[in-house]
Amino acid sequence: MTTEIVIFTILFLLVSGMGFVAARWRRADDLASLHEWGLGGRSFGSWITWFLVGGDLYTAYTFVAVPALLFGAGAMGFFAVPYTVVVYPLVMLVLIRLWSVSHVHGLVTPADFVRARFGSPTLALLVAITGIVATMPYIALQLVGIEAVLKTMGVTGDLPLIIAFAILAAYTYQSGLRAPALIAFVKDSLIYIVILAAVIYIPAKLGGWSSIFAAAQAKFEATPAPGDGVLLNAGNQLQYVTLALGSALALFLYPHSVTGVLASRDRNVIKRNMSALPAYSFLLGLIALLGYMAIAAGVTPIGKDSNTVVPLLFDKMFPDWFAGVAFAAIGIGALVPAAIMSIAAANLFTRNIYREYLRRDATDAQEARVSKITSLVVKVGAVLCILLIDPQFSIDLQLIGGVIILQTLPSVALGLFTRWFHRAGLIAGWVGGMGAGMVMLYNISSPTHAHFAGSGFPLSQLGLDTKMTIYAGFLALIVNLVVAVLGTFLARALRAADGPDATRPDDYTADKDDPRVHEVETSGST
Amino acid sequence: MTTPRTDRSNWYWLLPIPIVIPLITPLFNAVEPRLFGIPLFYWLQLAFIVLGVTTTTVVYRMTRRGR
Numbered sequence: 064m065t066t067e068i069v070i071f072t073i074l075f076l077l078v079s080g081m082g083f084v085a086a087r088w089r090r091a092d093d094l095a096s097l098h099e100w101g102l103g104g105r106s107f108g109s110w111i112t113w114f115l116v117g118g119d120l121y122t123a124y125t126f127v128a129v130p131a132l133l134f135g136a137g138a139m140g141f142f143a144v145p146y147t148v149v150v151y152p153l154v155m156l157v158l159i160r161l162w163s164v165s166h167v168h169g170l171v172t173p174a175d176f177v178r179a180r181f182g183s184p185t186l187a188l189l190v191a192i193t194g195i196v197a198t199m200p201y202i203a204l205q206l207v208g209i210e211a212v213l214k215t216m217g218v219t220g221d222l223p224l225i226i227a228f229a230i231l232a233a234y235t236y237q238s239g240l241r242a243p244a245l246i247a248f249v250k251d252s253l254i255y256i257v258i259l260a261a262v263i264y265i266p267a268k269l270g271g272w273s274s275i276f277a278a279a280q281a282k283f284e285a286t287p288a289p290g291d292g293v294l295l296n297a298g299n300q301l302q303y304v305t306l307a308l309g310s311a312l313a314l315f316l317y318p319h320s321v322t323g324v325l326a327s328r329d330r331n332v333i334k335r336n337m338s339a340l341p342a343y344s345f346l347l348g349l350i351a352l353l354g355y356m357a358i359a360a361g362v363t364p365i366g367k368d369s370n371t372v373v374p375l376l377f378d379k380m381f382p383d384w385f386a387g388v389a390f391a392a393i394g395i396g397a398l399v400p401a402a403i404m405s406i407a408a409a410n411l412f413t414r415n416i417y418r419e420y421l422r423r424d425a426t427d428a429q430e431a432r433v434s435k436i437t438s439l440v441v442k443v444g445a446v447l448c449i450l451l452i453d454p455q456f457s458i459d460l461q462l463i464g465g466v467i468i469l470q471t472l473p474s475v476a477l478g479l480f481t482r483w484f485h486r487a488g489l490i491a492g493w494v495g496g497m498g499a500g501m502v503m504l505y506n507i508s509s510p511t512h513a514h515f516a517g518s519g520f521p522l523s524q525l526g527l528d529t530k531m532t533i534y535a536g537f538l539a540l541i542v543n544l545v546v547a548v549l550g551t552f553l554a555r556a557l558r559a560a561d562g563p564d565a566t567r568p569d570d571y572t573a574d575k576d577d578p579r580v581h582e583v584e585t586s587g588s589t
Numbered sequence: 590m591t592t593p594r595t596d597r598s599n600w601y602w603l604l605p606i607p608i609v610i611p612l613i614t615p616l617f618n619a620v621e622p623r624l625f626g627i628p629l630f631y632w633l634q635l636a637f638i639v640l641g642v643t644t645t646t647v648v649y650r651m652t653r654r655g656r
Contacts, residue, residue, distance in 0.1 A: 144634045145611040148641045152604040155645065156596060273626030293620070294630055300614045308612060331653050338645035341638045348635045572596050 067216050067378075070387025071394060074253070075227070078246050078395050082234030082402075085245040096427035097171050100239035101410045101434055102326045105166070109332050109339070111244055115403075116323040116336060117343045118247035120314065121147075123208030123397035124201075126254070126350050131369040133354030134362075137283050137291045139299055141351055142307045147344035150311035151337040158315060158337075159330045160479045160571040166325075166580045167570045172407070173321050173475045174415040180478045182562025183486040184419055189493050190471045191415035194318040197468040198408045200460030201317075202445040205397040205404075207370060207458075210449070212390045214365055215374035221450050227394070228401075232442045235402045236435050240326055243402040250399050253392035255346065257377075261356075261389075262349045265380050269359045275352075278359035298530040302519040305534035313469045313536065316476065318407035319400065329575040401442070409437035459515045463504060466518070466536035470496040473547050479571065486562045488550030496543025503535040600651040607641040 089104065098105055107115060125143070132140030161176065170176050173194060178187035206224060213223055234242045266272055276293060283291045290296070295303055314320055327333055350373075357372040360379055365371040377389040413434040418425050425433070474489045506524060509516035519532035554561070573580050610616070611634065620628040 138630060141631065141634065145637065148611045148634075148637050149608045151641060151645055152607045152648075155604065155648070156601060160596065271626055273623075276626065276628055293628060295614060295618050300618065304612045304614060331649075334645075334649040334653065338642050338649055341642050341645075344641075345635065345638050348631075348638070352631065 066383035067387040067390060068218065070384055071212070071216065071391045074249075074388070074391035075394055078249050078398070079230045079234060081245050081249065082231075082242040082398075083237060085234070085241040086238040088241050088245055095431045097410060097413065097430050097434055098169070098427075100431045101171060101406055102322065103240040103244055105326055106328050107244065107326045107332070108328050109335050112323065112327045112332050112336050113339050114247040114251050115240075115244045115326065115399075116320070117340055118243065118250050118396070118399035119319055119323045119403045120340075120400075121343045121347055122201075122205060122400040123393050124204040124400075125347065126393060126396060127208045127211050127370045127373055128204075129347065129351045130354035130357065130373050133279075133351050134357050134364075134372045135291070135354075135369050136288075137279065137293050138295050139290065139303060140354065141348075142303050142310070143351060144344060144348045145304075145307040146310045146314075147347060148341065149308065150314050151340060153311055154315045155334060155337045157476050157479055158324050158333050161321070162324060162327065162330055162333055163573045163580075164479070164566055164570045166575075167573050167577070168566065171325070172318060172411045172414050173316065173471065174411060177471075177474045177478060178415070178419070179565040180482065181474065181484075181486045181489065182564065183490070186474055186486050186490055186493075186562075187415050187419070189490065190474060191411045193467050193471050193493075194411050195408050197464035198318055198404050199441065199444060200448070200458075200464055201319075202401050202404045202408075202441065203448040204458065204461050205401040206445060206449045208397040209394050211368070211370040212374050212393050214368070214371055215378050216390060224449070225446060227398075228442055228446050231398050231401060232405075232439050235405060235438055235442075239435075240322065240403065240406055243399045243406075244326075246395065246402075247399050250392065250395045253388065254396060257385075257389045257392045258346055258349055260385070261353060261377070261380075265353075265356050265360075265376070268380060269356060275355050275359040279355040282358050299519065299532060302532040302534055305537040306518060309469060309534045309537040309540070310465060312472060312476075312540070313465050316468045316471050318411055319404040322403055322407040322410065401445070405438040405441045405445075406434070408441045409434040412437045462515065462518055463501075466500040466504060466539055467497060469536045469540045470500065470543050472540060473544060482564055483551070484547055485551040485554040485559065487554040487559055488547045488552075491550035492543040492545075492547025495546035496539045499542040500535055500539030503538060507535065598652045600648050603644050603648055607637065607644045610640065611637040 089106065129140055129143045164170065164176060168179055170179065172191065174187045174191035177190045178184060206228065209227055210224060266275060269275055280293050283293065290299055315324070324333060353373050353376060357376040360376055362372050362375045362379065365375070374390060374393065377386045381389060413430050417433050418430065422429070470493050473484060473492055477484070503520045505514050507516050507520055508514060518535050520535040520538060522529050522531050522533060617630050617633040619630065622629055624632040
């Protein structure tokens with residue numbers, strides 16, 4: 064135990080030191096603008112972007128929660144693999160257009176884009192609030208990842224968690240996006256080492272893959288639950304597919320994903336990363352199987368908290384020193400996304416609430432200062448969320464987060480390709496999708512939870528005679544799109560005023576050698 | 590820059606392949622054939638990562654600019 068804690072602490076402190084030093088890395092003249100503090104100077108090449116976005120999307124929570132899902136429910140949890148396979152071909156064209164228009168117009172957030180494209184501060188505000196609300200519980204959940212590790216090491220009490228987040232808050236404040244970018248190198252290297260060791264070493268100790276899967280099958284056959292098993296059944300295949308596709312559609316609508324993408328140097332960096340990032344998907348697939356290894360190894364979660372199964376498995380199978388390295392990998396793995404998410408949420412507040420409604424003539428330096436302070440507030444909020452409220456609340460909120468962030472798809476993702484929608488139609492669609500999503504999630508129950516028990520909505524509740532379930536977010540998005548289309552026709556028929564479009568068609572294809580892109584980069588914001 | 594830029598290329602029509610195939614559950618919802626003792630469901634879905642990477646790599650190389 065002590066060896067584990069010592070190694071964990073040393074690696075954690077080492078990385079924290081890097082976070083502070085990062086302010087000087089690829090030094091800018093000053094960090095007092097969102098382009099520098101919040102987007103790292105928009106200058107990251109392929110390697111840095113790979114580590115940064117990889118560290119951003121594949122979070123500590125993912126690494127702990129996905130195997131926990133397989134441990135508990137089996138095949139359904141493996142949706143994370145098709146999800147992270149289909150996402151890259153799906154978003155490639157979307158992201159390069161977002162990159163171009165953002166660089167020409169000096170945009171920092173997805174809501175900035177909506178503001179410019181549809182000329183509607185209200186729609187931009189809705190997108191910004193959706194982003195902030197969806198991101199907050201995600202940050203809180205990173206703490207759940209650290210907590211699971213601390214619990215396994217026998218560290219109790221809230222203080223260690225508070226200290227870890229205080230350090231994180233301090234270096235994010237000082238270094239901005241450069242901190243997680245630099246730390247991501249260490250985090251990802253550690254994770255790759257640990258997982259490759261785990262998938263070679265642990266199956267060998269457990270008698271091979273056949274016996275691991277046999278143990279999992281035996282466990283699921285012994286449970287009364289209908290939805291579990293090592294394969295999908297007739298009831299949950301549609302849920303599997305829509306959850307994978309819906310999650311893929313949602314991923315790059317999250318503000319922190321956009322932050323990572325906009326920080327890259329040019330369009331080629333993004334395109335190349337679309338074929339390099341799936342390396343993490345492979346890793347995630349292997350990590351998911353740790354859930355079955357935990358079954359075969361006879362791991363019992365600490366106090367029904369299934370998020371502890373992976374740390375417990377490491378603790379049981381690895382020598383102490385290597386378990387310490389593995390725990391550090393998960394702990395540090397929580398810091399990178401938490402930092403980027405808090406930066407992204409802070410940027411949304413600064414650009415789309417502070418600048419839009421509180422101080423229209425804010426200078427670059429003022430924007431950077433507001434963002435830095437907001438990033439602190441966001442992190443304090445996340446810690447309070449975990450400490451004062453049941454962590455289950457954060458898990459419920461994150462589930463809701465995925466559903467609500469999808470509701471920004473018509474204005475952000477479709478908006479990059481077409482200006483056909485009327486701003487009133489998009490607002491109506493957002494309201495409709497949001498309402499439908501909430502009603503569905505509220506009505507999903509399980510033996511242990513009366514409401515918000517998951518994301519699989521039973522189609523029987525719509526009067527269909529079937530046992531099939533579907534991802535609630537996906538259905539909510541369909542409602543959103545239908546309302547947005549009808550609303551657009553209605554608004555046109557009533558000749559309602561539409562907002563001006565500040566973008567031009569060739570803004571969406573501009574690249575770094577385009578004179579307009581440079582002009583914006585040197586002069587700061589719009 | 591001299592020529593007007595465009596995001597139109599026939600190579601982009603390859604992208605739907607790795608989006609659609611991994612979502613067809615009947616392709617992989619089975620235990621046999623196993624690979625190293627791993628059921629089809631798991632190894633084939635991991636193999637789809639290769640399909641995705643190959644497609645995006647081809648599209649990237651065929652559509653990149655300025656080389």
